[in-house]
Amino acid sequence: VNMLLEAQKKGIPIIFLPSHKSHVDYILITFVLVNSGIKIPHIAAGDNLNIPIFSWLIKHLGGWFIRRRLDSGNGRDDLYRKCLHEYMEQLLKANQNIEFYIEGSRSRTGKPALPKAGLLSVLVETVKEGIVSDVLLVPVSI
Secondary structure, three states, X not given: OHHHHHXXXXXXXXXXXXXXXXXXXXXXXXXXXXXXXXXXXXEEEEHHHOOOOHHHHHHHOOEEEEOOOOOEOOEOOHHHHHHHHHHHHHHHHOOOXXXXXXXXXXXXXXXXXXXXXXXXXXXXXXXXXXXXXXXXEEEEOO
């Protein structure tokens, strides 16, 4: 927790990368962060969770919805990709913390899935291009 508080004091965006074992993860992470005095992250949530009641909870915990697949059945959706990239870039420039599940979706068995590079590549590009000087990647396992 001290490392997170130090990064927050230095103005370094913190990226939380929990394993996606359940839908309770982001609630617990937010609870722990609030109680530790750490700014809560903006949570990338799959659009399949944009359902009544649950979507209200996610939005009030700092969530924003993304497509589960970045491209449509008709091929690559460059406009959607660019908007998503720009949104994340703006969050990072504003020193906002972000949380996303590196596996993309939760497995039905609860076993961790292989990481996907999509949102992680946005972070790498943003630092590599000098838009932000650094980010702190925090793997989380509950």
